[in-house]
Amino acid sequence: MSEQLHFAEHTLQEVALGFMALVYCIRIYWFTRFTAGKERQPPTGPASTTPRKGILFSWGIIGMPWAMESSRKNMFMWLQFVLFHMGVVAAIGLSFIIPYLPEVLAIAGVIPTLQVLTGTACVIGVMRMIRRLGGKHMRAISTPDDVFSLLLLTVWFAFAFQAVPNSTANGEWQLMTYFWMTAFFLVYVPFSKISHYLYYPFTRYYLGKSMGRRGVFPFERGQPQAAPTGTPGAPALANVGAIQRVKA
Amino acid sequence: MERSYKAQKVIDRLGQKLNRQVVGSLVACVHCGNCTDSCHYVLANPDDPTYAPAWKGDRLRKIFKKHFDWTGRVVPWWVGAKSPETDADLEELKDIVFGKCTNCRRCTMNCPMGVDFATFNRLTRGLLVHVGIMPEGVAVVSKDQWELGNQMGVLKEDYIDTVEWMSDELVDEVGDDKAAIPIDKSDVEVMYTINPREAKYDPRTISDAAKIFWAAGESYTMPSEGWDMTNFGLFSGDDELGGTVSRRVYEKAQALRAKKVVISECGHGYRSTLCEGANWAQFDVDFVMESSVQTMLRYIKEGKIKVDKSLNISSYTYHDSCNFARSCGMTEEPRELLNLVVSDFREMYPNRAENYCCTGGGGAMSMTEYTPQRLKSARVKADQLKATGAKVVVTSCHNCVDGLTDLIKHYGLDMEVTQLVNLVANSLLVEKAAEVPEAEHAVSTTLAFAGRTILVVDDEADARRFIATVLEDNGATVLQAVDGDEALQMMRDKKPDLVTLDLSMPGKDGGRVFEEIRNDSELSGARVCIITGKPELRRLIYERPVREPEGYINKPIQEDVLVSNLRRILELTNKAA
Secondary structure, eight states: OOHHHHHHHTHHHHHHHHHHHHHHHHHHHHHHTSOOOOOOSOOOSOTTOOHHHHHHHHHHGGGOTTTSHHHHTTHHHHHHHHHHHHHHHHHHHHHHHHHHOGGGGGSTTHHHHHHHHHHHHHHHHHHHHHHHHHSHHHHHHOOHHHHHHHHHHHHHHHHHHHHTTOOOTTOSHHHHHHHHHHHHHHHHGGGSGGGHHHHHHHHHHHHHHHHHHTTOSSOOSSOOOOOTTOSSSOOOOTTOOSOOOSOO | OOOOHHHHHHHHHHHHHOOHHHHHHHHHOOOOOTTGGGOHHHHHOTTOGGGSHHHHHHHHHHHHHHHHOHHHHHOHHHHTOOOOOSHHHHHHHHHHHHHSOOOOOHHHHTOTTOOOHHHHHHHHHHHHHHTTOSOHHHHHHHHHHHHHSSTTOOOHHHHHHHHHHHHHHHHHHHTOGGGSOOBSOSSOSEEEEBOHHHHHTOTHHHHHHHHHHHHHTOOEEBOSSSOBOOOHHHHHOOHHHHHHHHHHHHHHHHHTTOSEEEEOSOHHHHIIIIIIHHHHHTOOOOSEEEEHHHHHHHHHHTTSSOBOGGGOOSEEEEEOOHHHHTTSOOOHHHHHHHHHHOSEEEOOSSOGGGOOOOSOTTTGGGOGGGHHHHHHHTHHHHHHHHHHOOSEEEESOHHHHHHHHHHHHHTTOOOEEEOHHHHHHHHBOOTGGGGSOHHHHHHHHHTTTTTOEEEEEOSOHHHHHHHHHHHHHTTOEEEEESSHHHHHHHHHHHOOSEEEEESOOSSSOHHHHHHHHHHOTTTTTOOEEEEESOGGGHHHHHTSSSOOOSEEEESSOOHHHHHHHHHHHHHHHHHHO
């Protein structure tokens, strides 16, 4: 291993990681300086829908594709979301495994698993880029940051895929590029939309708390029902008098 | 270029209104586009990306990023940060947040990140209202609610007159003086609050509710003040108005020492009074509040009232109001109640928190400049209604009643709209009613307009014939005019007791005819009831610099609504005289 690669795998990563942590701390401090709105309203809905249940439901909703129409009607998109984020976890994990736990890669199945995850994420990244640039609505809501962040991740996945074997047999450039990209990624993330995961717990917490208090979350009082064959224009089920309840 | 005064005020105000919930939503959006297909405006306008919830939400996010978020301050173009600079920018923003969104919250329910677009939209509306930029209808309604205490400009004496009139009718109907509607009675179990639309256009719902309270033996009252539980602050984003309106209701309930406030069927009224009002008013409520839907359901379950579902003989579907279902979790009680009072209930799909907006929410019915795009977006709802195969759509929201009525007419659906209170009252088994001799009751109904001469002005022969037939069946002498000039001439010649006036007529339209009537010294005292199939024209009538009409009825006309409204006009104006 060259000195440059060693630097990229260790010092560079540690500095970048430290920078990201520092910026995130500042960011969280900035965010929490905004006062949370207090809710005085008396609870509505059934007693079984509490703020606590609402929060848990809200946090877990991305894992329940049946709970939201936008996921339920676009299961392929939801699957892409899952695989893409699994790729993110794999690529981030790789940046720790190679410098600190390289022996993990010797375990049977680890390399192919990581390559499948990062490779699939890369393909999905390309698909998402086509969707973002090809669709009228997606183009209209996209900023340069949105496009760049997706491009950055997609290319990063490609290099992560190549870096997985942790081999310099064909030169160091794949590993070198992967680690330099990882460092750039760590520095860039707090300023980009990629930092959405930092806010996810907060936004879903507050929405869940409010919706739980009002009896909307979790949807336990009669699941919102999709039309049998899609609506509008779906045939009605005549005389559906009974209320479908998840809980009696 | 120097930023306009109003634009700067909007930015400053945004800084004051930001809280953690809003900031969280503003920074969390990843522009994934999952919300896009959840919006009825998008579904009806698939080629126009400016209807996409994320695009609309970005209008506020751009300002936030530019002034309150670090990346947007340093490299605004990179994250799409941008300031409003001119009043024209604010006007453009107004057309988006008022004209392209009904705050129905369907997109919020479909956002994986939990971004509350509807709250953004309301917040942005509030910023604009703060600097006086809003649709004219919003300004008019807000002014009425600030100044008169209700959003339809109903004067206190008119409200009291209407309640007393309904009270008299009910006493006559059931033959029991105890059925009289109490006003400002203290130490009661229930203070019943209503939507001013009920007092102004649909008083039947007041008497229906009173009949149910009477049958249940409830100790209740209607208040003389603080009776309007609707709240335009929810629509305009004006928290100060919202707080003031809610406080009126809360303080009146406390003054009357009512144990409970029952809110008549109104989605936004329920949400405003029960959920948001306490926050806006910073008021800790110490009494119970519930929807009349829950009240009626409880009465039936407790055996306080008895109903016979065979009395409601049509086929019914239920439309979930956005504010009921997506903001208050009220989805099962209406269905449970409906199944107790009708035999043929057909579910609508999607439903509950996934139901589509009636398209009249968020104050849309008061913003006539956006009517064409509202009705275009209503295609989604129309398809949903049609698919049920039901003849009647039931809803627990007055806004939805108007929105649905309008779209049913626009799309030519063979459906009617009604509310649960009407169905419960219609199915109510009342022992006293049997004591009223049928013949006597029939005579009294037949003679509703006995001795009255009523002029019906409408260019549509079918409409004219229908109205004339109903009035003649009720004892009136009916005159008919097909246009404005003929109507004015007949008024001079025949001096009718009342004129029903259509607004859309070729030549001299109803608005001009109405203004001429009011400006003519000989005719100015005439009692006029506007009847139109275009609710958006209502504003044009009420904004004319003349005394407003005595009544207003939407087409399609229901026979009982026509009779009760015209009787009310004749009886009230008689009292006034």
